Amino acid sequence: MKELLLHKEEINRQMARYGVKFGIYKNGTFKERLFPFDPIPRVINHEDYQLLEKGLIQRVTALNCFLRDIYSQKQIIKDGVVPEEFVYRSPGYLAQCEGIMPSKGIYSHISGIDLVLGKDKQWYILEDNLRIPSGASYPLIARSLCRRCSPDTFRNNHVLDNRNYGQLLKETMDYVNTGGINVIFTPGRYNAAYFEHSFLAEQTGAVLAEPGDLLVSNDYLYYRGNHGTVKVGALYRRISDEYMDPLCFEAESLIGIPNIMEAYRAGNVALINAPGNGVADDKGIYYFVPRMIHYYLAEEPILQNAPTFLPFYQEDMDYTLANIDHLVIKDVAEAGGYGVIFGRDLTKDKLEELKKTIQAEPRRFISQEVIDFQDLDIVEGKDVVARKADLRAFVLAGETVRVWPSGLTRFSRNPDSFVVNSSQGGGFKDTWILSH
Amino acid sequence: MDFISLSKSNRLFWLGRYYERVALSLQYMMNCYDVMIDTNSFDYEGYCRQQGIPNIYQDVEDFFQRYIFDMENPNSIRSAAELMLGNGMVLRESIGSSTLAYLQMAVYALDEGAGGEATGLQMLEVLDNIMAFRGSYDDFIADDNVRNIIKCGASVECISFALRTGYREENVPEELRKFIKRITRTKLQTSALALQSILRQERIYDGKNTDDVLSKDDFLQAVENLFLV
Numbered sequence: 209m210k211e212l213l214l215h216k217e218e219i220n221r222q223m224a225r226y227g228v229k230f231g232i233y234k235n236g237t238f239k240e241r242l243f244p245f246d247p248i249p250r251v252i253n254h255e256d257y258q259l260l261e262k263g264l265i266q267r268v269t270a271l272n273c274f275l276r277d278i279y280s281q282k283q284i285i286k287d288g289v290v291p292e293e294f295v296y297r298s299p300g301y302l303a304q305c306e307g308i309m310p311s312k313g314i315y316s317h318i319s320g321i322d323l324v325l326g327k328d329k330q331w332y333i334l335e336d337n338l339r340i341p342s343g344a345s346y347p348l349i350a351r352s353l354c355r356r357c358s359p360d361t362f363r364n365n366h367v368l369d370n371r372n373y374g375q376l377l378k379e380t381m382d383y384v385n386t387g388g389i390n391v392i393f394t395p396g397r398y399n400a401a402y403f404e405h406s407f408l409a410e411q412t413g414a415v416l417a418e419p420g421d422l423l424v425s426n427d428y429l430y431y432r433g434n435h436g437t438v439k440v441g442a443l444y445r446r447i448s449d450e451y452m453d454p455l456c457f458e459a460e461s462l463i464g465i466p467n468i469m470e471a472y473r474a475g476n477v478a479l480i481n482a483p484g485n486g487v488a489d490d491k492g493i494y495y496f497v498p499r500m501i502h503y504y505l506a507e508e509p510i511l512q513n514a515p516t517f518l519p520f521y522q523e524d525m526d527y528t529l530a531n532i533d534h535l536v537i538k539d540v541a542e543a544g545g546y547g548v549i550f551g552r553d554l555t556k557d558k559l560e561e562l563k564k565t566i567q568a569e570p571r572r573f574i575s576q577e578v579i580d581f582q583d584l585d586i587v588e589g590k591d592v593v594a595r596k597a598d599l600r601a602f603v604l605a606g607e608t609v610r611v612w613p614s615g616l617t618r619f620s621r622n623p624d625s626f627v628v629n630s631s632q633g634g635g636f637k638d639t640w641i642l643s644h
Numbered sequence: 645m646d647f648i649s650l651s652k653s654n655r656l657f658w659l660g661r662y663y664e665r666v667a668l669s670l671q672y673m674m675n676c677y678d679v680m681i682d683t684n685s686f687d688y689e690g691y692c693r694q695q696g697i698p699n700i701y702q703d704v705e706d707f708f709q710r711y712i713f714d715m716e717n718p719n720s721i722r723s724a725a726e727l728m729l730g731n732g733m734v735l736r737e738s739i740g741s742s743t744l745a746y747l748q749m750a751v752y753a754l755d756e757g758a759g760g761e762a763t764g765l766q767m768l769e770v771l772d773n774i775m776a777f778r779g780s781y782d783d784f785i786a787d788d789n790v791r792n793i794i795k796c797g798a799s800v801e802c803i804s805f806a807l808r809t810g811y812r813e814e815n816v817p818e819e820l821r822k823f824i825k826r827i828t829r830t831k832l833q834t835s836a837l838a839l840q841s842i843l844r845q846e847r848i849y850d851g852k853n854t855d856d857v858l859s860k861d862d863f864l865q866a867v868e869n870l871f872l873v
Contacts, residue, residue, distance in 0.1 A: 224748070224752070225745045225748055225749055225752075226741055226744075226745050226748070227733065227744065227745070227748050349741075389647065396734075397730065397733065397734050402733075406733065406734065406736035406737055407736065407741065409736070409737035410736050410737040410740060410741055414737070415647045415737070416734075416736075416737045417649065418649075418651060418734075420649075420651060421649040421650075421651060421652075431647055431649065432649050432650065433647045433648055433649055434648050434649065434650060434653050434831045434832075435647075435648075435831065438647055
């Protein structure tokens, strides 16, 4: 491990060599940044991982059941387990997806589940990302570079190999493929995660397509090649639902594929992940996931949510208002670390203002206890310092539901911050799963 | 087989043009730099005229800094390198991360050279990376069509540069022969008129059509306008 630390600069240089970057828009300008890598890995021992793996598979299975139910029978609403307000008023719910059964009945093929490890040694789920969770490519390439820089580290530690992500993803795409080639659809070079799109295309052997490369004809999706058109059977789209199809969603979208929803509705192409998944990773719905596990699987949830309150319920509203100064308030419509307010950081006036907003729009917010999660060591200059870090685990649902034995550990570089998102200046680490 | 869309064909072609432009311009500049050690002069105004780019430079020193390294100068080698990398980045799944890395390193080397004293050495490092890129993509890309589109772009640039500047003009007949073979191996759309002129020029070089004459400008135009990309 010591050797790995000595190679921090070299590893980051290698990252630069391979163009491991993410993009951000600041003041209307697109800028690409290298994603800072810290060589000290997060290490998860074998026993902990077994529990995590079971819990993640359970959670994603239940979430897929929920999505299938919501866009068909809606039994969970009829049975009063999830209030309909949280479904139909969610911005992620898409009426256009009603009655569509995706290939093999899978909605969330690639799920990014964010967790933190509390100081009580318990893992807590922070949020589910079922739309376009990104980030797998970073630890994937980092591992290869670390192995190159410090082979002894990996010779002497029993770390599960994580370099099979491309294969897992390919198998997932192949399983739901309706007949045709696999395509990764990117909005283009100036998307924040473009590196990942192109890297995953390389890793899976899929064709990387941009707007204009794809067209729908007679309810089939085709890739426009210079040898003619070729049928697409699975489309891993890295573009938000609302921009997917200008004839179905946002009419002004210039980056969508007209009529793709018709091809999808006809069962002639698999969309990965399915449109409309946002209804299940809404911060409000998060509250109900343990109930979904009970409801669909008749099992006890293996992994816990962070203690969460829904001001929608009077009891939770009262608790939130009374304890707002030590709770974290999250706007359910926001993502990427935005819309997260720590009560302790606000002045009295601002707190009062926030209370009024919550009372006026109770459905818009959730409140959570601030979890005192474990810090991880990072190298800063010549020192090793502790920083807040989370873990994004990747769960792939194809023929079976599998957890990628790795994950993206993101950390805050700011000593006072709990926000770890790359868009907010965070860095990342490799995640080691020990084989025994 | 790699599936190639029209936009991807376009990028492959321009990737070829830009990497060849960066390589040739740097080689040319390195020669000029060497001559300048003894003569302390270089006709940069003439060079700008040959290349059809505006002369925005104060003096020869300013030319060497800004024409080679200035990212803000749209006609600089640095700008061409950015376009080379930009086209490469969107072709990662076709050319491979390890091949693309050479373009990235060439750009880093170019940036490190800005304002430095050993400009020649830095240019050499850029060139080394571009040469490695050439070898790597030739080896990595299995699809003939993809490889040949990149090479067609490089050939166009090579002939164009030679005709404009006179640099290695003696190599043009050989380059043209290779180019013509490549044209038929790609599925790129070509202008019939331009192709006719190019084939005519080949016959002239081969001595099969000694009565015919094609002006340098017409030949240059034909090469530049051959592909409809």
